Amino acid sequence: MSAAIPDLVIVGAGIIGLAHAVEAVHRGLTVEIVERDAEAVGASVRNFGHACITAQDPALLETAQASRRGWLRTAAQCGFWAPEAGAIVLARSPAEAALIEEFRDRRGAEAVRLLTADEATSRLGGPARTPDPTIVGAALLPADLRVDPRSTVATIAAWLADQPGVRMHWRTNAVRCTDAAVHTSRGVVRGRHVLVCVGHDLDLLYPKTAEDNAVERCRLQMALVRAPAGFALDSAVLTGTSMLRYAGMAKLAAAAPVRAELERGNPELLELGANMMFTRRPDGTLLIGDSHHYGLTAPPFLDEEVSAHLLGGISRILGVDRLDVLQRWQGVYASSGRTDVLRARHEPTVSSVTVTTGLGMTLAFGLAAETLDAL
Ligand SMILES: Cc1cc2nc3c(=O)[nH]c(=O)nc-3n(C[C@H](O)[C@H](O)[C@H](O)COP(=O)(O)OP(=O)(O)OC[C@H]3O[C@@H](n4cnc5c(N)ncnc54)[C@H](O)[C@@H]3O)c2cc1C
Missing domain, CATH: 3.30.9.10 (D-Amino Acid Oxidase, subunit A, domain 2)
Known part of the structure; x- marks a missing residue:
């Protein structure tokens, strides 16, 4: 495979896609991010900016606590407001x-x-x-954290865009993912692994996965x-x-x-x-x-x-x-109603991560670490 092929192509520049990109950069991986809009305008900018750590179900507590550490590390690195205000x-x-x-x-x-x-x-x-x-x-x-949803995602995206191993593809719609390739409105973006983080639009790319999981x-x-x-x-x-x-x-x-x-x-x-x-x-x-x-x-x-x-x-x-x-x-x-986090493997090198409850801001960085550990 050519050295120019990134380790990871991420579809979706909401908080789930970006948290995965930040985690990948920490691990020394190269990343390309495909986002259909000119900036994130999905759930990640429309919420309360509340990382609700303590009130999580015990099954999600460890992920939430890891996510809290990820938020604080990312806030220090990117320079956004993240008071430990509870x-x-x-x-x-x-x-x-x-x-x-x-x-x-x-x-x-x-x-x-x-x-x-x-x-x-x-x-x-x-x-x-x-x-x-x-x-x-x-x-x-x-232990609960606060961020400003209106500005945080854009700040993380700007920080990522400055990293040497990262490339952003804005206004680029992913229409199909095949093994190690994302077919987009602007051509094919290849990577060693493709990670789809498109939030509630999962059903537009993977209708059967969405239906099977209600x-x-x-x-x-x-x-x-x-x-x-x-x-x-x-x-x-x-x-x-x-x-x-x-x-x-x-x-x-x-x-x-x-x-x-x-x-x-x-x-x-x-x-x-x-x-x-x-x-x-x-x-x-x-x-x-x-x-x-x-x-x-x-x-x-x-x-x-x-x-x-x-x-x-x-x-x-x-x-x-x-x-x-x-x-x-x-x-x-x-x-x-069946799961809080839906992970699916669609092809050997294409998987997706979707938070299927209102907890994506809380869990994003913890989930990202778990995904990359498992890749
Ligand atoms: C009103 C509201 C309040 C909330 N409050 C909280 C809270 O306080 N705490 C909390 O933890 N969670 C909260 N949540 C939930 C949280 O905001 C979501 O779980 C989280 O933002 C989901 O992130 P995401 O990246 O999966 O989705 P999104 O932010 O929606 O991002 C998905 C991205 O994928 C892109 N995309 C989609 N399809 C394609 C395609 N084919 N090609 C290219 N790009 C594509 C979209 O343009 C979008 O930018 C709230 C949600 C809402 C709506």
């Missing part, structure tokens, strides 16, 4: 307080630090604002709002709905009363699949979300009622009458 899970009822206590008992008091109601509200408050008076306590998860599209409504006066918390802020979505908490015995309470008091939040949470970007604006709707395709329409529930709920938490919305958008990620 996450705060608010408890707003005795049932939610009982769930974070059970979580603390499982994971230990270092990993899950309980806060009093005063400690939690003082982090959320500001001049002329009183955060939600129903807050009874909170759990601080110090992969569909999950769409989520998000908004960017102006932060209320005095709010300067870099931690992700999660609520009772989040407790039911992250397996580390959702599988505990105390989750059932939390679910029952939401079914009684706030059934619309369950209906829209809410994970009501928010994160602050370095410019001070807040990313607010989210809802979950599933299907094979993702209709483009945003539902104002869904937004109203999420914005209303977060306004209450922050103690403001309304939040000043700057942008709204829909994010889409791959989802499968």
